[in-house]
Amino acid sequence: MDVFNDLGQGILAILTVQNVLLLGAGVLMGMVVGVMPGLGPSAGLAILLPITFTLDPTGAVVMLAAVYYGAMYGGTITSVLINTPGESATVASTFDGYPMAKQGRAGPALVMAAVASFVAGTIGAILISVAAPLTASVAASFGPPELFLVVILGLLTLIVIVGKNRLLGALSALIGFALATVGIDIGGGEQRYTFGSTELINGIDFIPVAIGLFGVGEVLHTLWRGGHLEKIGYFSVSARKRGFWPTKADRRESRGPMLRGSFLGFFVGTAPGAGATVASLMSYNLEKSISRKPERFGKGAMAGLVGPEAANNAASAGAMVPLLTLGIPGSASTAVLIGGFLMWGLQPGPLLMEQNPEFAWGLIASMYLGNVMLLLVNIFCIPVFASVARVPFRVLAPIILLVCIVGTFTVNGSIIEVGIMLACGVLGFFMRRYGFSPAALVIALVLGPLGEETLRQTMLISGGEFGIFLERGTSVALLSIMLVLVLVPLLTPRLRRFTASRLDALSRRRQERRDEAEASSERDRTSV
Numbered sequence: 457m458d459v460f461n462d463l464g465q466g467i468l469a470i471l472t473v474q475n476v477l478l479l480g481a482g483v484l485m486g487m488v489v490g491v492m493p494g495l496g497p498s499a500g501l502a503i504l505l506p507i508t509f510t511l512d513p514t515g516a517v518v519m520l521a522a523v524y525y526g527a528m529y530g531g532t533i534t535s536v537l538i539n540t541p542g543e544s545a546t547v548a549s550t551f552d553g554y555p556m557a558k559q560g561r562a563g564p565a566l567v568m569a570a571v572a573s574f575v576a577g578t579i580g581a582i583l584i585s586v587a588a589p590l591t592a593s594v595a596a597s598f599g600p601p602e603l604f605l606v607v608i609l610g611l612l613t614l615i616v617i618v619g620k621n622r623l624l625g626a627l628s629a630l631i632g633f634a635l636a637t638v639g640i641d642i643g644g645g646e647q648r649y650t651f652g653s654t655e656l657i658n659g660i661d662f663i664p665v666a667i668g669l670f671g672v673g674e675v676l677h678t679l680w681r682g683g684h685l686e687k688i689g690y691f692s693v694s695a696r697k698r699g700f701w702p703t704k705a706d707r708r709e710s711r712g713p714m715l716r717g718s719f720l721g722f723f724v725g726t727a728p729g730a731g732a733t734v735a736s737l738m739s740y741n742l743e744k745s746i747s748r749k750p751e752r753f754g755k756g757a758m759a760g761l762v763g764p765e766a767a768n769n770a771a772s773a774g775a776m777v778p779l780l781t782l783g784i785p786g787s788a789s790t791a792v793l794i795g796g797f798l799m800w801g802l803q804p805g806p807l808l809m810e811q812n813p814e815f816a817w818g819l820i821a822s823m824y825l826g827n828v829m830l831l832l833v834n835i836f837c838i839p840v841f842a843s844v845a846r847v848p849f850r851v852l853a854p855i856i857l858l859v860c861i862v863g864t865f866t867v868n869g870s871i872i873e874v875g876i877m878l879a880c881g882v883l884g885f886f887m888r889r890y891g892f893s894p895a896a897l898v899i900a901l902v903l904g905p906l907g908e909e910t911l912r913q914t915m916l917i918s919g920g921e922f923g924i925f926l927e928r929g930t931s932v933a934l935l936s937i938m939l940v941l942v943l944v945p946l947l948t949p950r951l952r953r954f955t956a957s958r959l960d961a962l963s964r965r966r967q968e969r970r971d972e973a974e975a976s977s978e979r980d981r982t983s984v
Contacts, residue, residue: 467821475518478511479822482522483829487837489523490530497527497772501793513800513815518822520793525577525826528732528772529834532569532765537562538856540671545732545768547898548740550670552753552760559756563839564702568710568758569765570834576718576766577827580773583722584780584820600913601924605934606724607907609738628893632900635660642909655872662902664864664877669894671860672877673884675853680885706758713743713759717766724767725774732768732775733902739767773823780816 470479485504490497504523508516531546536553549569556565638649639659650656702710717739724735743763744753753760779793802812864877887894918924925931 467824470514470518470818470822470825475515475822476825478515478519479522479826479829480833482519483526483826483833486523486526486528487530487533487833490527491533497524497531501527513802514818516800517793517797517815517819518826521819521822522826522829524772524793525573525769525823525830526833528769529570529573529830532573533566536565536569536761538671538852539674540856540860541666545736545771547666547670547733547895547902548736548764548768549761551740551764551895552755552757554674555754555756556758556761561756564706565758565761567835568702568706568762570831572710572714572717572762572766573769573834574827574831575714576721576770577773577823577830579715579718580722580725580770581820581823581827583719584773584776584823599928600910600917601928602930602934604907604910604914605925605931605938606734607903607910609734609934609938624891625893625896628887628896629900632897633904635665635897636901636904636908643912653872655870659905660876660901661868661873662898664873665880665901666898667860667864668877668880669884669887669898671856672881673888673894675856676881676885677888679853680889702758709758710762713739713763714766716742717763718770721767721770722774725771726777732771735771735774736764736768737899739763776819776823780819 470476486497489504501520501523504520508519511519528545531541532549532553534540535546535549536557539550539554541547541550553565553569556562636659638656640646640657641648647657717735720739720742721732721735724738725732740753740760740763743759744750747753747757747759749757802815860877860881861874864874865871884894886892887897914924925935
């Protein structure tokens with residue numbers, strides 16, 4: 457009961473006119489930040505952090521938390537409409553969100569993404585309120601071996617993403633791993649593949665690569681197939697013809713993925729270093745593995761959008777658990793929030809909820825109200841976003857290119873990163889043209905450095921022995937999950953074929969019995 461009393465006090469603490477206005481302003485600013493490719497939640501929080509210096513700690517954290525949620529959904533808008541993820545966590549949203557938009561279903565896609573964000577955020581807030589101590593102890597047990605296995609779980613989604621041509625998918629992933637090695641060798645400190653450029657010492661960032669591959673690459677591919685000559689609009693079917701609201705089938709198809717993605721995303725998000733990217737990819741893998749129609753994924757399956765969208769928003773809530781209870785940032789965005797905590801004279805960690813309960817529970821309460829505000833704002837704004845589907849491509853293409861260039865340059869003010877983005881755009885075009893997988897490249901680029909670091913740490917701890925992965929219960933549990941994820945896609949088609957053959961055999965036997973019965977009755981009538 458103390459939990460609910462504390463939560464009620466937190467809700468009352470933020471139900472002031474000032475805090476509600478800050479909540480709404482934070483959601484709107486977060487959506488604007490998220491819509492701009494290249495910024496994302498962490499960059500948006502860093503940019504907007506100085507605005508909160510004059511506010512009291514509760515009002516400041518309410519506003520920043522709202523920016524956090526708004527930016528997460530803003531990245532989904534660009535992923536669905538122009539195939540340009542604003543950050544790594546929304547890459548999975550492009551797989552089926554963008555094909556839906558091309559089919560004229562941008563409205564239903566954005567509405568269901570908003571609903572999934574609301575449901576996942578609310579479930580995440582409830583789990584934080586009730587299960588924070590338990591999830592914090594689980595997250596605290598994650599060492600380098602467990603984090604490495606979490607990375608491998610994320611990479612297993614390549615089995616799903618690369619589709620039938622696994623060779624080209626594997627080559628795409630290898631290109632991503634190669635790009636991830638650029639920078640400083642974490643073991644010896646030497647420069648790797650920087651070619652003397654000081655700008656490459658910190659490695660190749662995800663943002664210019666993703667914007668180039670997905671945004672610029674899509675523009676070039678559409679120009680190549682003659683999309684600029686079409687007069688009807690960017691997508692093949694007008695969104696008005698298909699309707700704005702999701703159908704009953706859309707809602708029915710979304711229920712399971714929404715709930716599964718919410719719980720999966722939350723618990724993955726509690727592991728420091730895993731974050732929303734791994735959660736969304738694992739959710740996509742899970743939904744395709746258990747789907748009765750896996751061939752629809754990548755062509756506009758609602759489950760392929762709703763599951764990852766729920767997972768990345770629930771992971772954002774889950775990342776708050778190690779932040780509040782251990783003082784450990786679960787993601788880049790919560791690392792920025794820690795900086796804000798320290799500036800306000802607050803020390804995140806085990807004593808935060810005891811020494812400053814009004815602040816900690818005010819933050820948790822803001823998650824409930826922030827998700828309600830986000831849903832309301834999104835539902836009213838989605839018609840404006842969906843209208844992009846009616847803009848002719850010859851008008852939209854230069855706008856997309858300008859947004860990609862400005863978004864890339866804004867992050868670090870680097871003209872070299874703009875060049876990398878444009879080069880990756882050309883690479884993305886040829887990858888689309890010849891059947892490679894840009895998604896596999898991006899996933900490998902994002903997870904590669906974390907996998908290398910945690911594997912090196914694990915080998916140092918164990919003295920080079922791989923048996924360390926079997927010595928701890930958490931590692932064994934993760935290995936079991938990996939085994940299931942590998943076996944399910946392999947066994948499901950065979951199980952379906954076996955079931956179909958048994959059903960066909962049963963149907964034939966029933967038909968034979970009916971034929972025999974009819975023949976027998978005919979003989980009886982003849983004899984009479």
